[in-house]
Amino acid sequence: MGLVLDALNDSLTDFVTRQKLFFVATAPSGDGGHVNVSPKGLEGSSVVIDQRTVAYVDLGGSGIETTAHLRDNGRITLMFCAFDGKPLIVLLYGRGETLLPADADFGTLRPAFRHDPRVVRSIIRVAVDRVTTSCGYAVPFMDYAGDRSTLVDRIERKAPEDFAERWAGGNAASIDGLPGLDYDAEGAVAAAARQLSPQP
16 A cells, blocks of 8 residues: 655664665646656765655756756656566656856755766755655666766766757757746856856
8 A cells, every 4th residue: 555645754764865866757737848867877866855855966967957947837857666576656746946156055955966077057946745665566677787977977068058059059949948047148058157156
């Protein structure tokens, strides 16, 4: 029998924290548009802040769907599956927000992540209002062989100017035309450079 809770308990917090992979789902408002599902990995890039708040580092990728959908309506679901041990699926429903490098909470939260490349596009913070569990009997056993280093390696090689094309261009809108990041080229360079500057 699955659980329905309004917050994470200690057992589920431990489970969520140990997972190497989770999935994020968002959707635009209304009847149109595309539902988005993204896999998130890299150990140490997500954190349970408290029993009603979780967050993960958004390193960037081919699109800006999650941020665009959060700006549109704030709805988000995170799914964690057991790929070893006892079967279990944990779903976290809530309201999400995108924290950008210029936001005060971005700087406050960033040290909470064990995985911390030189430049982070944003941090996604989720206020959890519903937690459910289900059996996960159909989820296969899978062995964890390690994180891929490709994305981080690419980020580590970039200069601030290299982020402008993606953040101010391809990340400006979702595939449905919803607003994504608000950077112009100069603002994107400044946001990346701010993270590369020595911290006091």
